[in-house]
Amino acid sequence: MRPDLSKLDDFLDEVGADGYLVYADADESDQRYLSGFAAPDPYVTLYDGDLHLLVSSLEYGRAKREAPTDDVARIADFDYGAKREEYGPHGARDRVLAEFLAERGVSSVAAPARFPLATADGLRDLGVEVAAETDGVVTEIRATKTDEEIEHVRGAQRANEVALARAEELVRESEIDDGVLVHDGEALTSERVRREMEIELLRRGYALDEAIVACGAAAADPHDRGSGPLRPDEPVIVDVFPRDKASKYYADMTRTFVRGEPSGTVREWYDLTERAMEAALDAVEPGATGRDVHDAVCDVYEAAGEPTLRSDPTTETGFIHSTGHGVGLDVHELPRIADVDEELEPGHVITIEPGLYDPDVGGVRIEDLVCVTEDGYENLTSYPKELVVE
Amino acid sequence: MRPDLSKLDDFLDEVGADGYLVYADADESDQRYLSGFAAPDPYVTLYDGDLHLLVSSLEYGRAKREAPTDDVARIADFDYGAKREEYGPHGARDRVLAEFLAERGVSSVAAPARFPLATADGLRDLGVEVAAETDGVVTEIRATKTDEEIEHVRGAQRANEVALARAEELVRESEIDDGVLVHDGEALTSERVRREMEIELLRRGYALDEAIVACGAAAADPHDRGSGPLRPDEPVIVDVFPRDKASKYYADMTRTFVRGEPSGTVREWYDLTERAMEAALDAVEPGATGRDVHDAVCDVYEAAGEPTLRSDPTTETGFIHSTGHGVGLDVHELPRIADVDEELEPGHVITIEPGLYDPDVGGVRIEDLVCVTEDGYENLTSYPKELVVE
Structure with missing residues (x-):
């Protein structure tokens, strides 16, 4: 049973962001909860009314089977190897993430307070609007249990x-x-x-x-x-x-x-x-x-x-x-x-x-x-x- | 025995930052390593050649006893209650952190790639330069064990x-x-x-x-x-x-x-x-x-x-x-x-x-x-x- 995320929909409407973006491993409970998935290394969850995941090749098969969404993408699908040659691992990941967002029509995101700074700055340099939210909106939703x-x-x-x-x-x-x-x-x-x-x-x-x-x-x-x-x-x-x-x-x-x-x-x-x-x-x-x-x-x-x-x-x-x-x-x-x-x-x-x-x-x-x-x-x-x- | 941090000194010289700033709990190994301390909730470590910690009142006594530095400050020392009334908990913490840095003559910091975005943006709004580093300099130092x-x-x-x-x-x-x-x-x-x-x-x-x-x-x-x-x-x-x-x-x-x-x-x-x-x-x-x-x-x-x-x-x-x-x-x-x-x-x-x-x-x-x-x-x-x- 998926949780009721209508408060998150309301929040996105209120702040005028296209989506909510999390980049963390499943030890962060908001990530585990929102993604309905768990991996030990950081992975990306985008929520824009629907759920979209971006994971490593290592996690791809399991994410396809286990995650409560049909939209699971993998980093390797975005020509990561060539990007890495040109921009290094961090620059390449930022570009992959920006393309993943653009493909889904998302150009502005709200992100948790502890969203990683290097990724936020990288996305901003690529034209994505990123704003940290300090209300803890997913944490608040988690208070009410199914x-x-x-x-x-x-x-x-x-x-x-x-x-x-x-x-x-x-x-x-x-x-x-x-x-x-x-x-x-x-x-x-x-x-x-x-x-x-x-x-x-x-x-x-x-x-x-x-x-x-x-x-x-x-x-x-x-x-x-x-x-x-x-x-x-x-x-x-x-x-x-x-x-x-x-x-x-x-x-x-x-x-x-x-x-x-x-x-x-x-x-x-x-x-x-x-x-x-x-x-x-x-x-x-x-x-x-x-x-x-x-x-x-x-x-x-x-x-x-x-x-x-x-x-x-x-x-x-x-x-x-x-x-x-x-x-x-x-x-x-x-x-x-x-x-x-x-x-x-x-x-x-x-x-x-x-x-x-x-x-x-x-x-x-x-x-x-x-x-x-x-x-x-x-x-x-x-x-x-x-x-x-x- | 404290680790050899000369590579971090060199890194700060190279990027021209006054200090290296971490805000994380001890589950992040770089934080545990650099601070020489461990707490379950996020705390602040500043390294500028010397080590400086900023912790909650709850952790203050233990940090004074256990951390390998004489400079342990607590959030309550910075008039946190009044700041919280005026700016809310996030705004108050950002201001406390900015004052903590200013007292130590630090106006620009390098921070780990996963430094929390809300804190970085908050510090920037208060005039502190914050740049994420993607070299993983502390992680690299940790490779060589004492x-x-x-x-x-x-x-x-x-x-x-x-x-x-x-x-x-x-x-x-x-x-x-x-x-x-x-x-x-x-x-x-x-x-x-x-x-x-x-x-x-x-x-x-x-x-x-x-x-x-x-x-x-x-x-x-x-x-x-x-x-x-x-x-x-x-x-x-x-x-x-x-x-x-x-x-x-x-x-x-x-x-x-x-x-x-x-x-x-x-x-x-x-x-x-x-x-x-x-x-x-x-x-x-x-x-x-x-x-x-x-x-x-x-x-x-x-x-x-x-x-x-x-x-x-x-x-x-x-x-x-x-x-x-x-x-x-x-x-x-x-x-x-x-x-x-x-x-x-x-x-x-x-x-x-x-x-x-x-x-x-x-x-x-x-x-x-x-x-x-x-x-x-x-x-x-x-x-x-x-x-x-x-």
Whole structure:
């Protein structure tokens, strides 16, 4: 199922460009999304209401079979060898691209902010108008998922639950020895939990590049991935975002575990965070803004006397990040669930991840992944929420 | 140990630019290399004989600790909030960057070919001269490795040998059942061998994004990764290129295995390919060109009556690729070991990978990774070369 690109049509009308031009490899999610194709080296996608690809000979056969368009051209069709003799590889590619555009009646293009400068300048020298757009129009379109995209994310979240269960099992089965967790005779470290989760995911076709397994003061820094031995009686934040190796869609989930006896503060934080989660979920529906959902979390925390960035923009403890973000081909994408006016729409896939942090206490965070529906939301996450594991 | 950037100094003198400007994340190897730092989101590196970084507040503390320079600035130091109010996020970032350059006396910059267009146009509007360079000057410098870089590659090749040994073990221990290889009661597929190698590598801190495990006609297409059950009596090409998760350096190695009885043609191809490998290695020394090494391979194959791209540029069987490539932060980088005049230098790390292909026979390839030294080369690969495993 191809995505709805009518917003891109509108954008091209508005800026008066003949087409939208991308020249990037499929690691750039806008390229993968717009082209409906994937290659490891940069290739060209032109959208002018229809889709046109320009690829290397190496990718040509596969692009003809796989890309959702009948118009796939290859660089070699444009007398590339002779052009290369005369103009060098860059000059030759620019000329090929200019001819490809001209053949399709395109003399002006809008391009993403990160479009390659040398190619833009080369095209301009050849008379093509090139204007960078900074609205991120394709990124914005990607926020709304098709049913097929939602299925990819759902599958990744199922795999994620297996990984989380493995982390929880390691923590539960560990012994407490001299102030650290020990599993099978060896210290249970952040690194080891990450690796074991990665292996579980790998066996199911999912990649895990990074994951947070953080304990103590490390857990109080939302950007610290965690390292070294995990300790008893302290909250361990496990935040996992695997990617489907085939579809390239991500999932995202966080749970917080304690092996042993959590402090009264940590128990209280956990209960508050569960309530903040419920309040946020209650606010999720089409037409609600990111701010509406974020405010629901801040309301719960502030009513309990915990600082938030809303009540104190300089606070370094309490609720010190936004409530969530979109998840898709990128692990962080639109929409933002924060202090913004953007409205939720059916098909948005977003995280809800309230949390509380203090270097003297550690951190607590719970994160579910949900899909906005016509009348509310569907939670794509079914993993239980239990603080103490034993 | 910082790399020798004198070629970049010369380049800036030659083009008359005050500095070299990169704005990219650390996935772009030139950025990682030049900055000596790594962040997942785009950050700015300026080189003008000295190194200067401009990063987000989130990365500032780590950049101060880790980057090999005393000049680390953060976007927030340039009144970003007020600029954002007035000019939006893109306009504000452009103005911050222009001020950062002006403070350092830089009014003209050379930039990589893939420098982001919106930023270049924004800087130009603010009076900064920006010219894309298409020589790939930093990529060229990266071809020559420091001792530390060579150690990273060497370590990755050690891990690679463990992965190869695992693949060979799976093939050796498999049963032959109804025309396919079966291991532990299940078909031994390309996918399964890849996954098992990936797990071995993961346990050692190495990532394996892709690997070729290809049998039969798939092995005859050097770009086919292979899929489905492996078969007896046919050559299986195993081409593995893991990446050190910490240093981000790659290794690369290929072996070809047969479980059962190879055909006479395959045995002959294997012997020829071993001889082509020896001939190529004999040609590796400082001052030799990529062509000298490539020719040594072509000479062996052509003398035996096998077609090569040198003897027939349109051939689709025989030796249908170049002899090798550099390996470092990218798995394919400079120098090229092909029909080119570029000369080898001490510190180049290159693959030597002769092979023969025909869809009716399959493929045979052997690939070692070597480092060019003052008086020849050091082979970084110690894995044995045996066709038949049983």
